Amino acid sequence: MDIGLAGRTALVPGASSGLGLAIARALAAEGANVVMAARRGDLLRRHAAELPSALAVEIDITAPDAARRLVGAAVERFGQVDVCVLNGGGPAPGTALEATDADLLRAVETQLLTHQRLAAAVLPGMRERGWGRLVAVGSAFVQEPAPNMVGSNTGRAALAAYLKTLAAEVAADGVTVNMVLPGRIDTDRVAHLDREAARRSGRTPEQVRADSVARIPVGRLGTPEEFAAVVTFLAGAPASYVTGSQIRCDGGLLRAL
Secondary structure: OOOOOOOOEEEEEOOOOHHHHHHHHHHHHOOOEEEEEEOOHHHHHHHHHOOOOEEEEEOOOOOOOHHHHHHHHHHHHHOOOOEEEEOOOOOOOEOOOOOOHHHHHHHHHHHHHHHHHHHHHHHHHHHHHOOEEEEEEOOHHHOOOOOOEHHHHHHHHHHHHHHHHHHHHHHHHOEEEEEEEEOOEOOHHHHHHHHHHHHHHOOOHHHHHHHHHHOOOOOOOEOHHHHHHHHHHHHOHHHOOOOOOEEEEOOOOOOOO
């Protein structure tokens, strides 16, 4: 299937590792120019050099002026941004009872406002051209809040509400807005959460992971490449009638309808 991304330009934050890197590689494989952003500049530049048409931008995407600078760099190099992936790090674990004002404000800042700024920076051009894709990397916690993850539960749910509202407002302009919800994907982030859960429970990380896998119907963790394939499809032309949706990539983990 030709998904119509050849010659398009995609912006991917958090692209130095994990899901962001897998997404950048998948989009590049479809012929897209890829603007890769992350704080770890040396690692980011090494990965960008492996792709046929990529720009590495060392930046902290949570900074208030980061969206403007990042989109400016993309436009200067490639002329426009056609696909914008909303991706970034997740909040630290924590309970609702222990959460402070600062904890929740930080979650909203990193999980909602950072992505809202980026969307606002790319949307004018997309709407003017009559074509654009916003694809957010969410979490299964949007549909099934997890214990001890109040920051992620709260911030990502707020982002989901914002994107659902936005999708209806820009649909007639040829811009789609969707969210992909990863379950247990084999990334450094999931390994870190396993270690934290092991520390709290007195188990080993291997025991924590085995318990998690036992709850997944397909019987294993997902791979970043499997997740990136879903994002890439939503970024392409064949997905033009899919908007305002949350797509799970979780191996059947969530039991919700």
